[in-house]
Amino acid sequence: MPHILLVEDEPIIRSALRRLLERNQYQISEAGSVQEALDSYSIPDFDLIISDLRLPGATGTDLIEHAQGKPVLIMTSYASLRSAVDSMRMGAVDYIAKPFDHDEMLQMIARILHDHKAAAAPVTVPEANLDSRVNHSDLGIIGCCPAMQDLFNKIRKVAPTDSNVLVLGESGTGKELVARALHNLSRRNKKPMISVNCAAIPETLIESELFGHEKGAFTGASSTRTGLVEAADGGTLFLDEIGELPLEAQARLLRVLQEGEIRRVGSVQSQKVNVRLVAATHRDLKTLAKTGQFREDLYYRLNVIALKLPPLRERDSDVLEIAEAFLERQNSQQETGRLHFSREAKRAILSYTWPGNVRELENAVERATILSEKPEIDAEYLGIDIDLNAMDATSFDELPLANFSAESDHCPESPEDLSLEDYFQHFVLEHQDRMTETELARKLGISRKCLWERRQRLGIPRRKTSIE
Incomplete structure (x- = not known):
């Protein structure tokens, strides 16, 4: 603890x-x-x-x-x-x-x-010819899909250099995690990483905050202040949402990249700084540059190495792995005992498109752990906009059939030899004489309504002797 x-x-x-x-x-x-x-x-x-x-x-x-x-x-x-x-x-x-x-x-x-904890651990960089599915847990990012494995390998190649990096991806995909991984695996990891959200600083203050100011430079400047760029000297400067940076500040930033120096607001003296710049955006900077909303020369300075984070909807089974990691964190932080997702909740997580990406998934898991009244978290507590009863039956393929029921030992055939609908029919006919509809639905990881609809579609009658 x-x-x-x-x-x-x-x-x-x-x-x-x-x-x-x-x-x-x-x-x-x-x-x-x-x-x-x-x-x-x-x-x-x-x-x-x-x-x-x-x-x-x-x-x-x-x-x-x-x-x-x-x-x-x-x-x-x-x-x-x-x-x-x-x-x-x-x-x-x-x-x-x-x-x-x-x-x-x-x-x-x-x-x-x-x-x-990560910084205290020795930094090791695997050889380039190692298996691409090498354990990347030290990066602090979860992902096994091909796109993420390719990203991890690029991070390891780029991190030891001082090249500027542009991280691209939709909002909520975890761009700051990539920046931190680049910093932690670099030679600069003993120096600070300064993170700045360019969209969160008022336009009138951004030059002062980034580059500092001299006493008396403007009304309210009662003392000399160091800027965030200077504070990152020797380390990494992470500029999130750089597409929101005003053109005047872009010109000053370009000087930092070209000359390695800054000049505080109100000063006539320049001073050297040594920072590695990692910028991130969800906007198309190339298009912004063509329309004059972003300096083209700055764009090409930033775009030395571009790393693209895929949206969560394109990461296949990573979604469930990330959700389980968030749930594990909530289990360790809250006094609610050990919670776990129901089968229906897992299907919902896999079926939903997650427009808010990892950030939305994290919020959904936290909400579910707070609202759930039992150890098994039902899909409804995730609070996502999805019709649980309309989910395609083929989504059962996303999870092992062996998880449908611990009582499937009674089946004369191996579940792997059955199609999904055959398995569903076999399971219901085998167990409906000693299980209620609610118990059947829970074992199959679906709602009672979904169980009834599938009975109708497959022509499986309810036995008169079934327990209610």
Whole structure:
């Protein structure tokens, strides 16, 4: 169980956060100030330190040097990127603005712990001629379909270089995971990876936030600030949704790529920076460049290596594997016991097109684990827009026939020798004299309505002696 130190001077916030984390299987120790934390605990013994930025006597960033490499997550009510840059320059692994969303906090903690564990492991790059289905779990991305295997191999080839990378894919496909894998497998993995969502920063502030500014450069610039590009010096800069970057900022970014230097807003002096740029977008940058909405010269600078993430609907059985991984995470975080998907839920997961991709799947699994009233999660709790009764019977092929029922030992033929409809008919006729319609439907992983419709289609009458 990960051990987390929580440093927060507001008792109400500290108590609420402690309850949240303890409910999700984290061991918590707490302190009201930096000095109390130093007097009471050995800081390097913790897996993660979560600290408020503004504390009596000292700031939360003072804990970073005492952490001796353990990750420090900074909480701040001053929810500006400027405070975040200062914290991350001093070595904080990330920051979160108060008031924060509980799900956001839990996801951030899980990611930080995972990334720290991955960074601590030795980095090994397999030879190019190894089997393409080599275990890629160290990348932090799940996928066995051919498109993902090809992507994993490209990540391993590209990661050790300093080439710029453009990650393409629909929203929710996990583009930031690819960026993190590139960073973790690179020679820069001891330096920071700074992630910026270009769509989330107001256009009037984006140049200041990316490149920094001098004191007095504009109204409100009361002190000199370091930009996010400079904060990533020596490491990786990940620009998500780069298609939303204004043209003026694009020109400045081009200078970073061409000359390896930046100039803060309001400054006449340039300074060198050494960053590896990974950009991501769900938009067609080439089309935007042709219409003048994106600089063509910047597009070609970014498009040195293009990695395309397939949408979830094109990843075949990966969908169920990813859903099981999300369910396992929920099982470890929630006090609900061991949950598992029903057969109908698995069929629904495989049949649905997931327009929101991995992000939508993760939300559906979380919703289902919260709402389910029994260990077996029914399809209805996934909350997806799909007609469960209209799912084609051929979707049974997606899962092994052996899973239909543990009682199939009574069948005179091996299930593999039967077609799906033969198997369905054989199973119903074999068991309907001692099972209710509800039990039959549950064993087959379908609803009662679907069972009735298939009886009608296949001409299987209900026995008068069947139990109800």
